[in-house]
Amino acid sequence: MRQVGYARVSTTDQNLDLQQIALRAAGCVRIYTDEGISGANFERPGLAAVLDELRPGDTFVVWRLDRLGRSLVDLIKLISELGERRIEFRSLSEAIDTSSSGGRLLFHLLAAMAEFERSLISERTRAGMAAARARGRQIGRRPALTGEQRREARLALANGSASVETIAEKHGIHPRTLLRVLKVDVAGQEAAR
Structure with a gap:
């Protein structure tokens, strides 16, 4: 050995x-x-x-x-x-x-102590998030675009007045992010129908 x-x-x-x-x-x-x-x-x-x-x-x-x-x-x-x-x-x-x-x-x-510590951290995190929600705070990352910015982007793409790259650059986001946000909007609208 x-x-x-x-x-x-x-x-x-x-x-x-x-x-x-x-x-x-x-x-x-x-x-x-x-x-x-x-x-x-x-x-x-x-x-x-x-x-x-x-x-x-x-x-x-x-x-x-x-x-x-x-x-x-x-x-x-x-x-x-x-x-x-x-x-x-x-x-x-x-x-x-x-x-x-x-x-x-x-x-x-x-x-066992490490597992107990992980459980306590998890409980505290959930309690903190619940308290923040109760105070009206949004949990997680801020949306990449506001509702108004998403509407403007969809309109500009629909009438051909701007490209995905141009709109993304204007808002300081990556073109893939813009497409993902707009795709989520479309999926949400379809689910609401």
């Missing part, structure tokens, strides 16, 4: 030495690194390389969970995907080791 390590620092001013020493002491045969890349971004060359190298039976080792990523939801997803590939996970500082029953328990507790 191989142990493969991963270390990351957010800025090039920071040093990877402490992490690499700890990973080597833990028995890592290879260590992949990323420098100057935020933990919020899961698109990292070093991380992609280590995930590509890992094989069933390997253990993926990090010094601390925050070196792998900041989002608990993304961490849980990644560690679950590793488990599906029969790759164990180990975080040295938090003493998480999915090859042990205690480590798996801790991981599942973290996963």
Whole structure:
């Protein structure tokens, strides 16, 4: 069973030495690194390389969970995907080791907390949107064109006084957006008949 390590620092001013020493002491045969890349971004060359190298039976080792990523939801997803590939996970500082029953328990507790956090955020978002609607606020993106602008556009296209491109440019939108808005209007009128 191989142990493969991963270390990351957010800025090039920071040093990877402490992490690499700890990973080597833990028995890592290879260590992949990323420098100057935020933990919020899961698109990292070093991380992609280590995930590509890992094989069933390997253990993926990090010094601390925050070196792998900041989002608990993304961490849980990644560690679950590793488990599906029969790759164990180990975080040295938090003493998480999915090859042990205690480590798996801790991981599942973290996963349950992440799910609870997602539920709370979703509930708060729905409550906030309902309150905004009750105050008469429109939720979502503003319409690309007002009703009057749509009527003018349809009229100009019907009598040939302007092209789709000209009308779109006049209103500061893309021609495809104009066509989509007008198509939605036509579909709504047909449904109302």
